[in-house]
Amino acid sequence: MSTIPNQPTRILIVGTGAVGAFYGSRLALAPQTLVSVTCRSNYSAVLSSGLQLDTHSFGSYHFAPHAVYPSISAAAQAPHPFDYVVVATKALPDVSDDSEMIAPVVQGNKETAIVLIQNGVGVEQPHRQRFPNNPVLSAVTVVSAQQTSPGSVKQNRWTRISVGPFLQGGIGEEEKESELKQRSEKANRRFVELLKEGGIADAEEYDEKGLQLVRWHKLAINSSMNPSSVLSGSTGNSRMSLDPELRLHLAGCMNEIFQTAPKVLGRPWPEKLAKVDADKILKSSERNSEGLPSMLVDWQAGRPMELEVILGNPIRIARAKGIEMPRLQSLYALLKMASIRRQEDQSKAKL
Ligand SMILES: NC(=O)c1ccc[n+]([C@@H]2O[C@H](COP(=O)([O-])OP(=O)(O)OC[C@H]3O[C@@H](n4cnc5c(N)ncnc54)[C@H](OP(=O)(O)O)[C@@H]3O)[C@@H](O)[C@H]2O)c1
Known part of the structure; x- marks a missing residue:
């Protein structure tokens, strides 16, 4: 400075x-x-x-x-x-x-x-x-x-x-x-x-750990909603949150992050973040009828998605600490392959 x-x-x-x-x-x-x-x-x-x-x-x-x-x-x-x-x-x-x-x-x-x-x-x-x-x-x-x-x-x-x-x-x-x-x-x-x-x-x-907890907390929304919106055939946050089976799936994904981040970072959620649980996020998402997750917007435009920082990195960071997040791992594996296949199709179309 x-x-x-x-x-x-x-x-x-x-x-x-x-x-x-x-x-x-x-x-x-x-x-x-x-x-x-x-x-x-x-x-x-x-x-x-x-x-x-x-x-x-x-x-x-x-x-x-x-x-x-x-x-x-x-x-x-x-x-x-x-x-x-x-x-x-x-x-x-x-x-x-x-x-x-x-x-x-x-x-x-x-x-x-x-x-x-x-x-x-x-x-x-x-x-x-x-x-x-x-x-x-x-x-x-x-x-x-x-x-x-x-x-x-x-x-x-x-x-x-x-x-x-x-x-x-x-x-x-x-x-x-x-x-x-x-x-x-x-x-x-x-x-x-x-x-x-x-x-x-x-x-x-x-401070450093405090900010990383904020990062992981936001990840709970992004890593659940973003890939699920693409894999459910371009469904927005509100409709996904209102569908009973998808709601269970989204809450399951968020809870994997909520349980993992304090173990990875060695600090519990501060009260302010602990209050914003899966149920609260899903209730608020029900009202977000216009918003489309950025990953879906990128997918629809044929652009690369922020898949590695939203799914790949948290899965690898948790794994290095001996923790698996199976729901998120499934989303990652499926969407990564879908993205590779899309790229292959784009390359073929250019020939
Ligand atoms: N938008 C939101 O509401 C929002 C909210 C929260 C967090 N975020 C996060 O904030 C970050 C930025 O998102 P965004 O929505 O602002 O994205 P964006 O509108 O796509 O802006 C990214 C900009 O970076 C430019 N860029 C990329 N590579 C560049 C390079 N090598 N040299 C110069 N410019 C380069 C892009 O240029 P081109 O146009 O040429 O690609 C584009 O103008 C992302 O991580 C996103 O997830 C976004």
């Missing part, structure tokens, strides 16, 4: 889709921040017109990034290093390694904090390994947003984002005091402050 007085905080958003544009636009409103973005398919739209936000929480507004880059290597030519590199791509470790992608803007700058706003678990590990001296911050959001056209983002509801430092994953003993731990906690506190200054009143600061 910039320690020189009156120096702005420089932030780079990598993956300027729904989540990246929404939080980037809020961080830009904090005093003394310069928020730049890297874009891919929406590069020309964002370069020419900036980003248009249509939000439930803050109304409609325009966000003009400090700089718009077509690639990470272009961002690496910026005259100053970034204080924060915020990764908000879909987490697809089976397709690409995000830590390798951001290396040009991180390597050589040990003060640069990497912030991962992504679903699933285990997303931090490649960054921790590649950048052993950089703070890695792990963030979980419940926002509901989508990019409706290149450069236009709609936030439907919710703003909450939980952020915590990542040192060795919260698995095992509490991380001992170290210089990296101190720098990570400082970067974490400041990042949450910046979000609050940008209007995200429910930005929350966590």
Whole structure:
């Protein structure tokens, strides 16, 4: 982080889709921040017109990034290093390694904090390994947003984002005091402050294990609803929750996560999360008649799904501790093969 007085905080958003544009636009409103973005398919739209936000929480507004880059290597030519590199791509470790992608803007700058706003678990590990001296911050959001056209983002509801430092994953003993731990906690506190200054009143600061529990709790919803919606023939959350057999299946999947996470992390659920059990989630899902799980949207569009971070990683992390999650393992095995078969069909169709 910039320690020189009156120096702005420089932030780079990598993956300027729904989540990246929404939080980037809020961080830009904090005093003394310069928020730049890297874009891919929406590069020309964002370069020419900036980003248009249509939000439930803050109304409609325009966000003009400090700089718009077509690639990470272009961002690496910026005259100053970034204080924060915020990764908000879909987490697809089976397709690409995000830590390798951001290396040009991180390597050589040990003060640069990497912030991962992504679903699933285990997303931090490649960054921790590649950048052993950089703070890695792990963030979980419940926002509901989508990019409706290149450069236009709609936030439907919710703003909450939980952020915590990542040192060795919260698995095992509490991380001992170290210089990296101190720098990570400082970067974490400041990042949450910046979000609050940008209007995200429910930005929350966590310690390492606390944040991992938030991650696993959100996983209970994603790892049950997402794959089941694809495997049940494109069924939305509400209809699945109202079907008696599927409801039993979904509750069974959620309970596997609820029972496993405290054993993996060595800390019980805090009261706030323990209260939100399978029954509560299913009751609330009954009312969510428009929402389609992101995995279903990706499946229908023929795009890769976040299968490894939502199912593969939790299954492997639990297995390493001697715990099996059989319902989730079945979902993973079936959907992984369906995805491989779909890819084969796509390749054949191109011939
Ligand atoms: N949207 C939500 O409501 C929501 C809520 C909670 C959590 N999340 C999680 O947040 C993460 C981001 O989701 P999202 O909905 O914001 O996804 P998204 O709208 O698809 O945005 C991802 C962005 O990353 C860009 N990108 C991917 N690889 C890139 C690369 N190598 N270089 C530059 N840009 C790259 C994509 O560009 P292209 O357009 O070229 O692919 C896209 O603009 C996911 O882990 C998701 O599960 C999303």
